Amino acid sequence: MYNFTFHRPTTVRQAAGLLARNPDGKLLAGGHSLLPVMKQRLAQPSALVDLSLVEGMTGVELKGRSVVIGAMTRHADVAKSDVLKEVMPGLAAVPGSVGDPQVRNRGTIGGSIANNDPNADYPAACLGLGATIITNKRRIAADDFFQGMYTTALEDGEIIVKVSFPIAKKAAYEKFKHPASGFALVGVFVSKRGSDIRVAVTGAGSEGVFRVPTFEEALKKRFTAKSIEGMTIPATGMNSDIHASPEYRAHLVSVLTKRALNKANA
Amino acid sequence: MSANGIGAPVRRKEDFRFITGQGQYTDDVVRPGETRAVFVRSPHAHAKIKSIDVSAARTMPGVIDVLTGAQLAGDKIGNLICGWMIHSKDGSPMKMSAHPALAAGKVNCVGDAVAVVIAESQAQGRDAAEKVKVDYEVLPAVVDPAKAQAKGAPQIHPDIPNNTIYQWHLGDQAAVKAAFDAASHVTTLDIINNRLVPNAMEPRAALAEYDAGTDNLTLWNTSQNPHVARLVISAFVGITPEHKLRVIAPDVGGGFGSKIFIYPEEVVCLWAARKVKRPVKWTADRSEAFLTDAHGRDHVTRAELALDASGKILALRAKTIANLGAYMSTFSSSVPTYLYATLLSGQYAIPSIYCEVDAVYTNTAPVDAYRGAGRPEATFVVERLIEVAARQMDLEPPELRRRNFIKNFPHQTPVIMAYDAGDYNASMKKAMEIADVKGFAKRKREAARNGKLRGLGYSTYIEACGIAPSQAVGSLGAGVGLWESAEVRVNPTGSVEILTGSHSHGQGHETTFAQLVSERLGIPFDSVSIVHGDTDKVQFGMGTYGSRSGAVGMSAIVKALDKIEAKAKKVAAFMMEAAEGDIEFKDGKFTVAGTDKSAAFGDVALNAYIAHKFTGAELEPGLKETSFYDPTNFTFPAGCHICELDIDIETGKVDIVNWTAVDDFGTVINPMIVEGQVHGGIAQGVGQALMEGAVYDQAGQLVTGSFMDYSMPHAHDLPSFHVGTTETKAPSNPLGMKGCGEAGAIASPAAVINAITDAIGSEDIAMPATANAVWSALQRAKAPKAA
Amino acid sequence: MATVSMTVNGKAVTGDVEPRTLLVQFLRENLRLTGTHVGCDTSQCGACVIHLDGIAAKACTTLALQCEGASITTIEGLAEPDGKLHPMQEAFREHHGLQCGYCTPGMIMSALDIVRRNGNNLDEHTIRDQLDGNICRCTGYHNIVKAIEAGAKAMAK
Structure with missing residues (x-):
């Protein structure tokens, strides 16, 4: 790791101030994406602003017809939240599938979303539920937030404070785990909230998380696996690497969507 | 069977230190004034080194020295070697390239070390290593063994044409051809035995210390065979004479073959420790281990099996290209030859076998023995062939096997082995x-x-384990003997230390060896200690690999224990004033036949040392015996x-x-x-x-x-x-x-x-x-x- | 350099570290608690698992400075002061849940976290699933699974 200065603010305002004074600085949430990259010397932030002592950034709360999760809430805490398991177990399953238990003990929803790793699980849930990302400056719809791999709508000095998920009656996540990294080789989040039907895919696309309009359209008639039987998505634009071909990833998108639908309807 | 004797599932002695966090692995050893070595490694698979500029690195905080391959060569430090000579079918010896511990003129794989920074801390060393400026002229690379010999393939070592190390064969080509011509069924398979990274959980490490007062060097390293490391580093690399070098392999966190070999980093740490006159430690991080540990397997094979109409195997033929990587690692040449083709008979009576193996250089990490070493490759060939043949001939796979199993022993296969x-x-x-x-x-x-x-x-x-006897393996090209040593030291109190040339890195020798000694001498299991992994304590040994520590290492202990019993009987005879021939030893007690006289093992041990019952002319005091055991067969x-x-x-x-x-x-x-x-x-x-x-x-x-x-x-x-x-x-x-x-x-x-x-x-x-x-x-x- | 203070195995400790110092370096190099190991550099292998305020964490992916004021337990802190082994340590020995011993401290610390999260009655599937963050290259996991199942039960006694 290159050296850096280390800061531990206790308010969002202080954190924003520190970022403003350290333009090459980075926020440190759970650290499980950032620190490994820094250890490999692939990132060289001049300062780390640790958010762990900032008040009011953790917890899972029911607010009207939404579930609001503090950005610094760790995956393990989201996964075991009774509130969430009650109203939307399909979302609770997402942090429960991230990485491994120790990663879930430390990693946070805010960190995961801000990083927008193309194989991360939470981006699929955000896009698949039409979540709203709430920062210290504004509210950003998930459809506008994720802008390609490792790229988001976040501006300099902007800090994710919370994420608000509308409660969908039917929602489920199905993931094909990468055997080495634990990330999603392909992950599909499906949801139905009234007439809003979403199918969001992570891991497969070369530009990061994306929706599948053809599937969503077909599911409008009936939200069941049968409705997309025989449907495929093109392999163009799928990731290609030693772990999976574009064709296989495209195929998995169909398979996992159907499995997620079965789960959501169970 | 006693509670702690042979055949008992005794809980391991070594576990206490591991489950309480008190194991001592190489990186856990800390020496006063210790520095850290950080290697500057090639990012290119194949390149000429046009120049190296270390001036900026030298001025970085905490930097003690920056050393390059040119300096290593200037100090006349020799090359790493492969210790098993293979001859090609035309009789020519294998073509071994130079393998300097730090590359000087050219790099041949990603991760090839070109310089080393010696710094106060690892972080400072890394900061400085980034400042070493290496000007490379990148050359085209070849990584696929099947393409390495092709016309126009990049030439890796200038003096070795077609990247071909050897073209070896074994067996009777004409007999095999005749059998195939007469066969009613032939099964053919194209097989790639995939390249593996051993990945012992403890990354490799080395810590070298120089004592200027005595001119002695000590190396702690992650080794499966510290004596062989000392021999190679002194006799071939020429760091220092053998008697001036002590190698200690303390607790080692898994090896699976990858820690048999002598690696550049331990050579460089020793060389640098003498230069900077402070201890130098290097511990690989996992990324470095991936690039520099010897990998395993990597064969491309066409294999054929000839059978008659009744499913009887007539012959087997295999042609293999083996990738040995950029340099020949310590035992690399033996793996795709004598550890591979000799097992192609499997469990079956096969009249004729012919195997050709081309070993090639590629711009990849060296490839050497990894758990099984040649035998997994052979087994995969044979067991895939027979399964597929059974399916093709509409036979149940077990039935085809049964029809061809060897049933009479000894059985001489056509490929050297005598089962x-x-x-x-x-x-x-x-x-x-x-x-x-x-x-x-x-x-x-x-x-x-x-x-x-x-x-x-x-x-x-x-499989064939406990590679031996030494004379036989010597005739096949091995540069070393493959016996094992044991020294049994009986203390005056009757407790026993076993010094073994085997090395435990997970196998539990401290337990199993003690079980053997406890049963053989009839003394408590807890009265036995096993000492291994230190060239200053154990005189010589061949280490642990090839599943040899039981069959060879423990047999050496048995032989030494036989000598202990013989000597102890002499002592007991003097003690009990009986004829030596009348002394019997059983369950830890010496008795005089036909009398009620007896002496416990501990009493005899004490008498061996106080030496009051015999003169020096009659018997040497003490109770310590050594054996060098060389088996008669695999x-x-x-x-x-x-x-x-x-x-x-x-x-x-x-x-x-x-x-x-x-x-x-x-x-x-x-x-x-x-x-x-x-x-x-x-x-x-x-x-x-x-x-x-x-x-x-x-x-x-x-x-x-x-x-x-x-x-x-x-x-x-x-x-x-x-x-x-x-x-x-x-x-x-x-x-x-x-x-x-x-x-x-x-x-x-x-x-x-x-x-x-x-x-x-x-x-x-x-x-x-x-x-x-x-x-x-x-x-x-x-x-x-x-x- | 910065000063960091925390409690490690029940003892208050303080040290001067660079901000880039990882918790595992602080434990191994400053405190000489070398039972916590480093087996990878990508947070996969789990050899470095310790408990941070009672919860399993990878010490290779945690800065020492992030642990200011925290309570850390390492493998060295599990046995009782009189040397009596923790039931989970005992179970690993009894069931031959280790060979080379390198992954073992992380395995034991992770096993305790599995018990914390899932209770004392663990089935094979749960144990295997929850060991996702730990790699062993020696045992094939067979005996580690048995050890954790037995250790978890013994802890309830």
């Missing part, structure tokens, strides 16, 4: 019972109802593994639902430890079959360079295993032991692939059979065949 004992049908029969093969058809139907394809695969493997562990698995038709994901292993290891000292060795071997073999594969891109970059990309089995990738044994004693050593460390890794890849191909009804799948690969194979099998 001395075994009962191959017994282990297959027992395995089939445990695996409930009879119920398989029903289970397959049930699986199908759940959208799963179920398959069953066999592997009836044989040992031949064998057995049957059966893999039952499910394939998710939609995703191609393989789920192993049942694993049965029945092995014949001869005498088992500690069944708990032996089972553990089998479990671990199976896991690595399943890893090879389903998950693992080192992949280089065409530019020579290692794509699978971390645990993020190189898949290895996790707990949820494996089932619990059903492990059983059968027993035929090895006649070549006093304990009848055969060796168990590698069996699982040797047997299992073929069992997995045989099960997958059984499930999908197609032989068209390569290792690793990832979900994607299996799914693709299913698509190909479904697709209409092109006209």
Whole structure:
């Protein structure tokens, strides 16, 4: 790791101030994406602003017809939240599938979303539920937030404070785990909230998380696996690497969507 | 059987320190004034070094020195060597390139070290290493062994044409051809034995200390054989004379072969420690380990089996290209030759075998022995061939095996080995019972109802362990003897220290060796200590690899214990004023035949040292004996593994639902430890079959360079295993032991692939059979065949 | 350099570290608690698992400065002061849940976290699933699974 200065603010305002004074600085949430990259010397932030002592950034709360999760809430805490398991177990399953238990003990929803790793699980849930990302400056719809791999709508000095998920009656996540990294080789989040039907895919696309309009359209008639039987998505634009071909990833998108639908309807 | 004797599942002595965090691995050793070495490594697979500028690095904080390959050469530090001479079929010796510990003119693989920074801390060393400016002229690279010999392929070592190290063969080519010409059935397979990264959990490390007062050097390193390391580093690399170098391999966190070899980093740490006059430590991080540890396997093979109409095997033929990487590692040449082709007879009576092996250089990390070393490659060839032949001939795979099993011993194969004992049908029969093969058809139907394809695969493997005798291996090209030493020191109080040349890095020698001694001398298990891994304590030894520590290392202890008993009887005779011939020794007691006189082992030990009952002219005081034991033959562990698995038709994901292993290891000292060795071997073999594969891109970059990309089995990738044994004693050593460390890794890849191909009804799948690969194979099998 | 203070195995400790110092370096190099190991550099292998305020964490992916004021337990802190082993340590020995010993401290610390999260009655599937963050290259996991199942039960006594 290159050296850096280390800061531990206790308010969002202080954190924003520190970022403003350290333009090459980075926020440190759970650290499980950032620190490994820094250890490999692939990132060289001049300062780390640790958010762990900032008040009011953790917890899972029911607010009207939404579930609001503090950005610094760790995956393990989201996964075991009774509130969430009650109203939307399909979302609770997402942090429960991230990485491994120790990663879930430390990693946070805010960190995961801000990083927008193309194989991360939470981006699929955000896009698949039409979540709203709430920062210290504004509210950003998930459809506008994720802008390609490792790229988001976040501006300099902007800090994710919370994420608000509308409660969908039917929602489920199905993931094909990468055997080495634990990330999603392909992950599909499906949801139905009234007439809003979403199918969001992570891991497969070369530009990061994306929706599948053809599937969503077909599911409008009936939200069941049968409705997309025989449907495929093109392999163009799928990731290609030693772990999976574009064709296989495209195929998995169909398979996992159907499995997620079965789960959501169970 | 006593509670702690031979055959008892004694809990391990070594565990206390490991479960309490008190193990002492190399990186845990700290010496006063210690510095850290950080290597500057080539980012290119193949390049000329035009210049190296270390001036900026030298001025960085905490930097003590920056050393380059030119300085190493200037100091006349010699090359690393491969210690097994192979001759090509034309009689010419293998072509070994220079392998300096720091590259000077040219780099030949990514990770080749070109300079080293010695700094106060590792972080400072890394900061400085980035400031070393190396000007490279990048050259085209070749990574695929099948392309290394092609016309126009990049030439890696200027003096070695076509990147060809040797073109070796074994067997009777004409007889094999005649048999194939007469055969009624021929099975042909193209096989790639995938390249693996051993990945012992403890990364390699070295700590070198120089004592200017005595001019002595000490090296702590992660070694499976510290004496061989000392020999090579002194005699060939020329760091310092052998008697001025002490090598200590303390607790070592797994090896699997990768820690047998002598590596550049330990040479450089020793050289640098003398230069900077402070201890120098290097500990690999995992990324560095991926690039620099010797990899395993990497064969491209065409294999053919000839059978008559009744299913009797007539001949086997194999042509293999073996990738040895950028340099020849310490024992690399032996792996695809004498550890491979000699096992191509498997468990079968095969009249003629012919094998050709071309070993080639590529711009990749060196390849050498990895758990099984040559024998997994051979087993995969033989066991895939016989399974496919059975299917093609419409025979049950066990039936074809049964028809060809060797039943009479000794059996001379056409490829050097003389099998001395075994009962191959017994282990297959027992395995089939445990695996409930009879119920398989029903289970397959049930699986199908759940959208799963179920398959069953066999592997009836044989291996050769305890490579020996020395004279024989010497005649095959080995540069060393493959005996083992043991020294038994009986203390005046009757406790015993065993100094062994074997090295334990997970095998539990402190326990099993003590079990042997406790039973043999009739003394408490806790009165025995095992000393290993230090060249200042143990005079010489050959280390631990090739499943040799039981059959060879323990046999040496037996021989030394025989001498102890003989000497102790003399002492007892003086003590009890009896004739030496009348002294009997049993259960830790010396008695005089026909009398009630007796002396406990401890009393005799004390008398040996106080020496009051005899004169120096009559008997030397003391009780300490040494043996160098050289076996009369290899040992031949064998057995049957059966893999039952499910394939998710939609995703191609393989789920192993049942694993049965029945092995014949001869005498088992500690069944708990032996089972553990089998479990671990199976896991690595399943890893090879389903998950693992080192992949280089065409530019020579290692794509699978971390645990993020190189898949290895996790707990949820494996089932619990059903492990059983059968027993035929090895006649070549006093304990009848055969060796168990590698069996699982040797047997299992073929069992997995045989099960997958059984499930999908197609032989068209390569290792690793990832979900994607299996799914693709299913698509190909479904697709209409092109006209 | 910055000063960091925390409680390690029940003892208050303080040290001067660079901000880039990882917790595992602080434990191994400053405190000489070398039972916590480093087996990878990508947070996969779990050899470095310790408990941070009672919860399993990878010490290779945690900065020492992030642990200011925290309570850390390492493998060295599990046995009782009189040397009596923790039931989970005992179970690993009894069931031969280790060979080379390198992954073992992380395995034991992770096993305790599995018990914390899932209770004392663990089935094989749960154990295997929850060991996802730990790699062992020696045992094939067979005996580790048995050890954790037995250790978890013994802890309830």
